[in-house]
Amino acid sequence: MGISDKANSFKIGIAGLGTVGVGVVKILQENAELVAKRAGRTIEIVSVTAANKDKDRGVDLSSYEWVENLNDMATDERLDCVVELIGGSEGPVLEMVETAIGSGKDVVTANKALMAHHGYRLAGLAEEKDSAIAYEAGVAGGIPVIKTLREGLAANKVESVSGILNGTCNYILSDMRVSGRNFDEVLKEAQEKGYAEADPTFDVDGIDTAHKLTLLAALGFGAKPDFDALETQGIRYITAEDINFADELGYRIKLLGTAKVQGEKIMQAVEPCLVPTNSTLGRTSDVYNAVLVQAQPVWKNVSVGLGAGEGPTASSVVADIIDLARDHKHPIFGVPANDLESVKWGGSDDFVAPYYMRFEVEKSAEAQEGIKEKLEQAGVGVEKTLMKDGFVVAMSKAVSGGDVRAAVKDIAEEAVILRIEE
Ligand code: HSE
Numbered sequence: 001m002g003i004s005d006k007a008n009s010f011k012i013g014i015a016g017l018g019t020v021g022v023g024v025v026k027i028l029q030e031n032a033e034l035v036a037k038r039a040g041r042t043i044e045i046v047s048v049t050a051a052n053k054d055k056d057r058g059v060d061l062s063s064y065e066w067v068e069n070l071n072d073m074a075t076d077e078r079l080d081c082v083v084e085l086i087g088g089s090e091g092p093v094l095e096m097v098e099t100a101i102g103s104g105k106d107v108v109t110a111n112k113a114l115m116a117h118h119g120y121r122l123a124g125l126a127e128e129k130d131s132a133i134a135y136e137a138g139v140a141g142g143i144p145v146i147k148t149l150r151e152g153l154a155a156n157k158v159e160s161v162s163g164i165l166n167g168t169c170n171y172i173l174s175d176m177r178v179s180g181r182n183f184d185e186v187l188k189e190a191q192e193k194g195y196a197e198a199d200p201t202f203d204v205d206g207i208d209t210a211h212k213l214t215l216l217a218a219l220g221f222g223a224k225p226d227f228d229a230l231e232t233q234g235i236r237y238i239t240a241e242d243i244n245f246a247d248e249l250g251y252r253i254k255l256l257g258t259a260k261v262q263g264e265k266i267m268q269a270v271e272p273c274l275v276p277t278n279s280t281l282g283r284t285s286d287v288y289n290a291v292l293v294q295a296q297p298v299w300k301n302v303s304v305g306l307g308a309g310e311g312p313t314a315s316s317v318v319a320d321i322i323d324l325a326r327d328h329k330h331p332i333f334g335v336p337a338n339d340l341e342s343v344k345w346g347g348s349d350d351f352v353a354p355y356y357m358r359f360e361v362e363k364s365a366e367a368q369e370g371i372k373e374k375l376e377q378a379g380v381g382v383e384k385t386l387m388k389d390g391f392v393v394a395m396s397k398a399v400s401g402g403d404v405r406a407a408v409k410d411i412a413e414e415a416v417i418l419r420i421e422e
Contacts (some may be wrong), residue, residue: 009044010325016085017050023314039325074099081106089113109139112211123332134320142307156295158220160260167287168203169255205234212259235270265346323366349402379406
């Protein structure tokens with residue numbers, strides 16, 4: 001049988017024809033021959049479904065069967081694989097994925113929310129049915145970070161996974177730095193230009209990053225994915241002043257998702273952090289994503305790329321389809337679901353690191369000295385302070401997040417506290 005033999009083709013149904021779904025169709029049409037060579041057989045789109053049949057999507061769908069009902073696609077015995085590109089973690093999409101797996105099909109998805117909330121159970125279900133769930137496109141779009149952690153770094157003991165995992169937040173923070181404008185103004189413009197969603201909550205409140213970090217932590221540490229164990233803080237409270245002060249101190253502010261081993265625990269948090277201006281994370285601006293893995297014996301591994309959009313996300317979806325067409329199946333979180341461990345998670349208060357603190361004060365040398373003294377009396381070592389525009393900024397020595405927050409609470413009613421990730 002040749003690679004263009006239809007009887008031997010890998011038959012897929014695509015649910016969801018938004019930006020990513022259309023991108024997948026385009027790749028499978030335009031690069032059909034190349035993809036077939038890499039997959040060892042033709043990838044055949046048998047059926048598609050989306051909310052609106054009559055919409056012109058700028059791509060020829062006439063040779064595919066239009067399915068009205070997600071369940072019909074999930075139970076279609078002709079299909080080897082359902083490609084879920086609708087999104088959302090509950091309701092009909094979850095049901096469709098469960099049904100597709102239950103009927104022995106593979107699933108490819110870009111749906112990090114679904115995997116973060118239900119991935120553990122779905123992984124068990126898929127293993128029972130000898131099916132696969134591939135979700136490379138769900139984390140950092142075009143960066144093949146799942147493959148990197150699960151396969152490329154399979155020999156390693158992971159110490160930390162940290163990354164800029166949300167392009168919208170990185171774009172907003174980068175624009176705030178360059179333009180000096182505040183969060184609300186930049187977000188509004190990003191929405192008008194279509195860079196940010198009309199409802200930006202998932203992005204700017206860190207939830208999207210938390211979904212992605214949940215999956216990376218599970219893969220990196222062989223842990224049961226546990227979204228609820230993750231503390232999440234977004235970027236709404238970051239001001240142009242914080243970005244300026246950070247700049248002056250040699251740092252950039254980034255929304256980071258970080259999971260790292262510290263003693264008995266795996267610490268994890270999604271929160272805005274300071275990173276050195278000249279580090280990889282510091283240099284990753286605009287809509288770019290970056291993922292930094294520290295592991296033994298490889299030491300450090302860094303990947304940078306586009307985390308969203310048609311091309312990058314569809315690229316990862318098609319890579320997963322090619323893998324499954326070749327019957328390359330891997331345990332969904334790197335090890336069989338039964339072997340995933342219930343680990344002891346730590347949160348924001350447990351991270352031992354230097355911290356940035358900004359206090360609003362009356363302008364005086366005493367205010368600056370006073371804050372330094374009070375912090376030190378409370379056991380928070382101070383590396384340096386600066387005073388500008390009615391603010392005192394202090395940088396601490398390494399201390400736990402809990403200790404720094406307790407000390408600051410006794411000094412000021414309101415202060416901004418950010419971890420420094422060196
Ligand atoms: N909205 C996300 C981002 C992309 O801005 O990175 C999809 O996760």
